[in-house]
Amino acid sequence: MSSPNTRLGFLLPLTVIAAMLLLYLLSPVPVQTLRNAAFDQYQRWQPRPYSDSPVLIVDVDEESLARVGQWPWTRTRLADLVERLHAAGATAIGFDVVFAEPDRTAPRAMAAEWRLSGTDAARIAALPDPDERFAAAMRGARVVLGLTVENGGTAPSGGQSTHRIVSRGDAALSSLPAFDSATLPIPALRSAAAGIGSISFQPDPDGIVRRVPMLVRLPQEIVPSMIAEVLRVSLAERNYVATGLAERPGLRSLRIGRHQIPTSPDGEAWIHYSRPAPQRYLPAWRILDGSAPETALRGRIVLVGTSAKGLLDLRFNPLGAAMPGVEAHAQLLEQIHAGHFLERPAWATAVEALAIAIGGLLVATLALRTGPLSSASATLAALLAIAAASWWSFIAWRQLVDPTLPVIALLLTFVAGSLVRHRGSERRHRWIRHAFSRYVSPNLVSHLVDNPGQLVLGGRRQHCSFIFTDLAGFTSLMERTDPGEAVSLLNDYLDGMIAIVFRHEGTLDRIVGDALAVVFSAPVEQPDHRRRAYECALDLHRFAQAHVEDLARQGVEFGRTRIGVHSGEVIVGNFGGSTIFDYRALGDPVNTAARLETLNKQLGTLVCVSDAIRDDCPGAFMRAVGDIVLKGRTQPLRVFEPLLHTDGTPLTENDSGYDEAYALMAAQDPRALSAFEQLAAERPGDALVAWQLNRLRSEGSGALVVMAEK
Secondary structure (H helix, E strand, O other), X not given: OOOHHHHHHOHHHHHHHHHHHHHHHHOOHHHHHHHHHHHHHHHHHOOOOOOOOOEEEEEOXXXXXXXXXXXXXXXXXXXXXXXXXXXXXXXXXXXXXXXXOOOOOOHHHHHHHHOOOHHHHHHHHHOOOHHHHHHHHHHOOOEEEEEEEEOOOOOOOOOOOOOEEEEEOOOOOOOOXXXXXXXXXXXXXXXXXOEEEEOOOOOOOOOEOOEEEOEEEOOOOEEEEHHHHHHHHHOOOOEEXXXXXXXXXXXXXEEEOOEEEEOOOOOEEEOOOOOOOHHHXXXXXXXXXXXXXXXXXXXXXXXXXXXXXHHOOEEEOOOOOEEEHHHHHHHXXXXXXXXXXXXXXXXXXXXXXXXXXXXXXXXXXXXXXOOHHHHHHHHHHHHHHHHHHHHHHHHHHOEOOOOHHHHHHHHHHHHHHHHHHHHHHHHHHHHHHHHHHOOOOHHHHHHHHHOHHHOOEEEEEEEEEEEEEEEOOHHHHHHHOOHHHHHHHHHHHHHHHHHHHHHOOOEEEEEEOOEEEEEEOOOOOOOOHHHHHHHHHHHHHHHHHHHHHHHHHOOOOOXXXXXXXXXXXXXXXXEEOOOOEEEEXXXXXXXXXXXXXXXHHHHOXXXXXXHHHHOOOOOOOEEEEEEEEOOOOOXXXXXXXXXXXXXXXXXXXXXXXHXXXXXXXXXXXXXHHHHHHHHHHHOOOOHHHHHHHHHHHHHOOOOEEEOOOO
């Protein structure tokens, strides 16, 4: 069963997944732009290969304008063009042009322009009308004219339809793009045309033409596109068969004769562009002057359009190139004849949403419950799988499946899950650090956390300082006190002592019953470790003194604390076996510090420090004990006692009387005995003076002392 923290940890990744699903469903312009960018890249990596096609563009290019004259050409010229195309064997002719106005060069228009009247006007009016000439040429050929659709204009009056739309599915045509007005060819031309189709594009927000609507809705009727009408006319078909989606309103496909064209629900067909192909174009001037090859037009669908820059019919395609608008029609017609279709399948939306939801949940689970390397590797594999599946769908089946939002969703979910895990790890890290710091020195915990590589067996040489403490009379305290109360007393005492050690950034080496072993300058080196050790020892002494007095006021007898402080080179590191680490310092200075602590018992003192400590603590006032040869050692160690008030605070001056007596003793001057006798009489409670006096009386003079006991 998952813990509340685990369940809460899922909240952020789940929020990210929900937000990405909402973003996916709303599909704002940035999301559409990302999706289209991926599909564009696929087309750039694998454009449709161009092959010989029954579709040809008769191009009113720059040279045609230079040879024939500026645009618009007269309808008589266009009639000539139609007749030549029909005679050459074109199966259908589509004009990517809207002839919305009469020819400006018509005789009647010119008579009005020239303001003729009478006989002249009648003669001019009797001349052949170019529009009628154009209409007559169209009646003998299969010509499709263009119209444009828009919103905000006047609804068209309409004309006779030469097609019929058969709908399979009650809502097959319910999602078509709707417009309230259209610009139509003039009636004379409209009545002569074999068909009329929309040449309007609906580019995406970035201006790129990726799809062409096959059908659009006007208030009075449904209008096919230029592509659909040219194809229908070329096949001598009358019907369009619109098949709706089974699961929701919208169009699935449009059949024209033998061609079944998959569409989006709103009736758009995706264009899979090929690279520019010069053989797709034939200049219009070559048709008009008869220089075009006789076989160039036979059996072809001809689209008449313009690539001339001055006529402003340039569009952008996913390959990153500008193209004449008529080429979009031509490329889609090429696809239809080849049976080569790009399709965004109806199931793509569900699959992409599931990829976001299920993939996000899997990635979140991995990010929250496995290590960073495992979760990152699994997430990377999932991202690559999504991208590969999308690309494979494109190259194998020409299906457009969006990888962008699922990839982004999985990345964001992984980041969210990783942040939650990292935060949880940091929280556990802090908890473990806090918990261990109750048992192990905080500086040791921090050092090992920051330097896990040092958790290996072995050590290094290092100069460190050491404090050993022991509680006098602890055994007898345990004997005469209830065990529970004794443990409570000991815990209060140790809590206070350890807190002081940690405040001075000492490392607690170990606790043995009532005794503490403390090391400075390990594991983190401390240049002032001797000074730290000395000041820590004084604070420990001060606390111990105050603690004893506080308990005495409560009627509890508690022992005095003896302290030894020394410094020297040791081996510091982890020692033990393969199953346990024991971080500590090993070497003679450690044993010496322990012996100095026990030396207090013989001296009657409470704090003993070595000359190694005293030499690095200028300004600290101490008095010499002697050159002590500790039990088990051969070399003497000069030992000092700090000068302290009864409450443990340091004195701010030397003990000149003691120093003079000690100098006499060190010089083996016989006067040393009387000097210490005088001091003993003046200071009956001075334990060190009493010890020196007893030693002088029993052993003679001199500063060298060989200890027979530990």
